[in-house]
Amino acid sequence: MTAIAALLSSSIVQTVLVGAAILGAISGMLGAFAVLRRQSLLGDALSHAALPGVCLGFLIAGGRDLGSVMAGAFATGALAALIMMLIVRRTTLKTDAALGIVLSVFFAVGIVLLTVIQSEGGSGSLGLMTFLFGQAAAILRSDLWIMGGIGLAALMLVLALWKEFKLVSFDADFARAQGFPVTVLEAGLTVMVALAIVVGLQLVGVVLMVALLIAPAAAARQWTNSLGGMVLLSALIGAASGAGGALVSATTRGLATGPVVVLIATGIVVVSLLVAPGRGLLWQAAATRQARARISDGRVLATLQGFARMHDDAGYPSERGMLQVALGAKPPAARLASLESRGLIRSVMHPPETTPHWELTTAGHTEAAALSGQPGDTAKGGTE
Amino acid sequence: MIAAFFNSIPMMIVLTGVLTGISAALLGSFLILRGNAMLTDAISHSIVFGIIVVWLLTGQTSGPVQVLGAAITGVLTVVLSELLARSRLVKMDAAIGLVFPALFAAGVILISINARNVHLDVDSVLLGEIGFVWLNTVPLFGVNVPVAVATLGVVTVANLAFVLVFWKELKLATFDAGLAAALGFLPGILHYAILTLTSVTAVAAFDAVGAILFIAFVIVPPATAYLLTRRLWLMVVLAVVFSVAACVSGYFLALRWNVSIGGMMASMTGVWFALALLFAPAQGLIAQALRWRTERLDHDCRALVAHLFTHQDTPAMAEENTLRALVDHLRWTEPRARAAVLRAHDRDLIERRAGLLALRPKGKAEVEAIFGR
Numbered sequence: 155m156t157a158i159a160a161l162l163s164s165s166i167v168q169t170v171l172v173g174a175a176i177l178g179a180i181s182g183m184l185g186a187f188a189v190l191r192r193q194s195l196l197g198d199a200l201s202h203a204a205l206p207g208v209c210l211g212f213l214i215a216g217g218r219d220l221g222s223v224m225a226g227a228f229a230t231g232a233l234a235a236l237i238m239m240l241i242v243r244r245t246t247l248k249t250d251a252a253l254g255i256v257l258s259v260f261f262a263v264g265i266v267l268l269t270v271i272q273s274e275g276g277s278g279s280l281g282l283m284t285f286l287f288g289q290a291a292a293i294l295r296s297d298l299w300i301m302g303g304i305g306l307a308a309l310m311l312v313l314a315l316w317k318e319f320k321l322v323s324f325d326a327d328f329a330r331a332q333g334f335p336v337t338v339l340e341a342g343l344t345v346m347v348a349l350a351i352v353v354g355l356q357l358v359g360v361v362l363m364v365a366l367l368i369a370p371a372a373a374a375r376q377w378t379n380s381l382g383g384m385v386l387l388s389a390l391i392g393a394a395s396g397a398g399g400a401l402v403s404a405t406t407r408g409l410a411t412g413p414v415v416v417l418i419a420t421g422i423v424v425v426s427l428l429v430a431p432g433r434g435l436l437w438q439a440a441a442t443r444q445a446r447a448r449i450s451d452g453r454v455l456a457t458l459q460g461f462a463r464m465h466d467d468a469g470y471p472s473e474r475g476m477l478q479v480a481l482g483a484k485p486p487a488a489r490l491a492s493l494e495s496r497g498l499i500r501s502v503m504h505p506p507e508t509t510p511h512w513e514l515t516t517a518g519h520t521e522a523a524a525l526s527g528q529p530g531d532t533a534k535g536g537t538e
Numbered sequence: 539m540i541a542a543f544f545n546s547i548p549m550m551i552v553l554t555g556v557l558t559g560i561s562a563a564l565l566g567s568f569l570i571l572r573g574n575a576m577l578t579d580a581i582s583h584s585i586v587f588g589i590i591v592v593w594l595l596t597g598q599t600s601g602p603v604q605v606l607g608a609a610i611t612g613v614l615t616v617v618l619s620e621l622l623a624r625s626r627l628v629k630m631d632a633a634i635g636l637v638f639p640a641l642f643a644a645g646v647i648l649i650s651i652n653a654r655n656v657h658l659d660v661d662s663v664l665l666g667e668i669g670f671v672w673l674n675t676v677p678l679f680g681v682n683v684p685v686a687v688a689t690l691g692v693v694t695v696a697n698l699a700f701v702l703v704f705w706k707e708l709k710l711a712t713f714d715a716g717l718a719a720a721l722g723f724l725p726g727i728l729h730y731a732i733l734t735l736t737s738v739t740a741v742a743a744f745d746a747v748g749a750i751l752f753i754a755f756v757i758v759p760p761a762t763a764y765l766l767t768r769r770l771w772l773m774v775v776l777a778v779v780f781s782v783a784a785c786v787s788g789y790f791l792a793l794r795w796n797v798s799i800g801g802m803m804a805s806m807t808g809v810w811f812a813l814a815l816l817f818a819p820a821q822g823l824i825a826q827a828l829r830w831r832t833e834r835l836d837h838d839c840r841a842l843v844a845h846l847f848t849h850q851d852t853p854a855m856a857e858e859n860t861l862r863a864l865v866d867h868l869r870w871t872e873p874r875a876r877a878a879v880l881r882a883h884d885r886d887l888i889e890r891r892a893g894l895l896a897l898r899p900k901g902k903a904e905v906e907a908i909f910g911r
Contacts, residue, residue, distance in 0.1 A: 189628075189629075189632050192629050192631050192632075193631070194629075194631040194632040194634070194635040195576050195579075195631045195634065195635060197635070198576075198579065198635060202750070240815075240823075241815070244823060244826060245765060245815070245821055246764075246821070247570070247761055247764060247765070248570075248573045248575070250573055250574065250575040250576040251570050251573075251575045251757060251761050251764075253575070253576055253579075254575040254576055254578065254579060254753055254756075254757035254758075254761075255757055255758050255761055255808070255811060257579065257753065258750065258751065258753040258754035258757060258758060258804060258807075258808075259754060259758060259804065259805065259807065259808030259811065260808075261750050261751070261754075261804075262751055262754050262800075262801050262802075262803075262804030262805040262807075262808065263801070263805050263808070264801075265751065265798050265800070265801030265804075266792075266797045266798055266801040266802055266805055268798070268801075269796075269797040269798040269801065270795075270797055273796055273797075287646065361583070361639075361642065361750070362639050362642065362643055364635045364639055365635065365636070365639030365640065365643070367635075368632050368635040368636055369636060369639075371632075372628050372632050372636055375627075375628070376627060408650050409647065409650050409651075410646065410650065412643065412646075413642075413643035413644070413646040413647045413650075414643075414647065416639050416640060416642075416643035417640065417643050417644060417647065420636065420639070420640040420643070423636060427622075427625075427627055427628075433627065434627075435625065435627070438625075
């Protein structure tokens, strides 16, 4: 406990944690729009395409200078987005092919540039490899200002264009019909995705950046149906994954930050997919179970009522075997017990037979009639 | 002679690249046409997890067990993504983007944890070590053949056999999956067969070019070929040719500039694509721009003769049937108007008569065609 407290009070660790949380929050916030607009894989392509920019920024600045590396990453990311748009609009190649081309070719050029840097053997070339998988520990206190600035700018832009972004994300055709400059807004959103990638590179690296973009948003989507809630929650999950990953990798030797962050975020997604209220897989399973039980109960009640009518006796005791023949399967004991506990049927004996029999109560008759949509014959009444 | 070939380091490096390129391009052509290109991205990332897990279980980093074991991860990624998308909790693109980074991240962490006793390191996972393929050899028919070459050779033959044997079925399932299903060709099985072979190829190529550069070999050469032809067999052949050309040129450029060989080979596939994108005879950007220009000029000619015809023999004729009117009334720019008049003149549609533009018989016929008389 005291070890953790001591760790947290270290100013280097504080810097790393704050930085990782800011990066995660920005990526989470902007990723929400990418996920809603089904552009998750665009994020993947742009993040791989940022590698040559990172290398160029490194070569031009002659070292690991955050500003020039980010500018380079942003420039090649934007170039990749433009080329992708050109391929999709001007050729018959499909979007997925365009994404794959941009992703792999830019990355290949990045690898070539990486070897150029390594052969020049600058002192900081080791720091460059961290851009492949991220290393939160490399975040400096001065970097925090740049990250905070970009985060604030992105936040202001999202708030200022909230209504427009919302409309374009959900119904671009309607937005166009209303006279909004949809192309400009879409380009704006793509630029924001590129920005999120540039910022997140330090934390998770180019290869895994897509997960930091998608996972928080996909998790947040399960918990809420409102855009505001989703963006906020996505930012929080991103920040938590970032800070958590930074803490784990800073305390374990030789563990890159990116994979840890991604696994934490993926864990949150899995939990969300399972338990998110009303939407999660467990809820879906429970709802299916309930619906099955309701239908099964209804069939038991209707069958009992059918027998009662057939014999013109509202309190007609039906034997289990009769129910089995009528339903085509043995009514599960649990369902019969549940119906009995709800006061809809009553277990009775019918001497001289020794097997259990059931009859409908008054409430059972009413319920069965309501389910079958026929007027109830409660007038005759069950045996009270 | 043969031994000398297999002992030559440059030959082995180029051959590894070429075999990777051929086996990838054969499958890539169909992946591109089927709109599944990004599944390659998912597969090639997530096999990293499979490779390290198989290594932890069996201690092997190459060989049939490794190839098949790791390939299962690739297919599993696709199945998981499709299941996730089918739950309708997330869309397909997000499902892909959730599954493969998670597996990749798990793979990288496993490598980091076992870093001391694995000769796999994170860099070679991403980039491959094509320059060192000749170090690890296996004796075949009395000749020492690099393991990567042997594995990739088998995979290339398997892919080629698959494509040749199922050519008709692949073609049908790719272009009309509904008809293929109706005729009983099981397009679903074919879909998974392609993806399984892609996974196997990715694992086999992994040592040589790494997880990400493999994507370039699968997607880019077939996409380049697709810009040049509309015939499937020619597309596949061209894709293979571009792959081979990229490997050979990439190797020599990499030596010359002293950079990553795999990276340069993959970059060269991008160069061919850029050239095709610009210069392809029918679909290239330049051909498109030229066609657009000609079409606009022809359209202007039609507008010009229609304009002349409308005002012919009317009081406004002296004012309207001039170059000036095209600029002032039709709001054309001066160069556009001049070009249209020149073009119409060249095509013998109009002539200059008494300082005015007038229709020639051919121009009149064109106008009548336009107005439907």
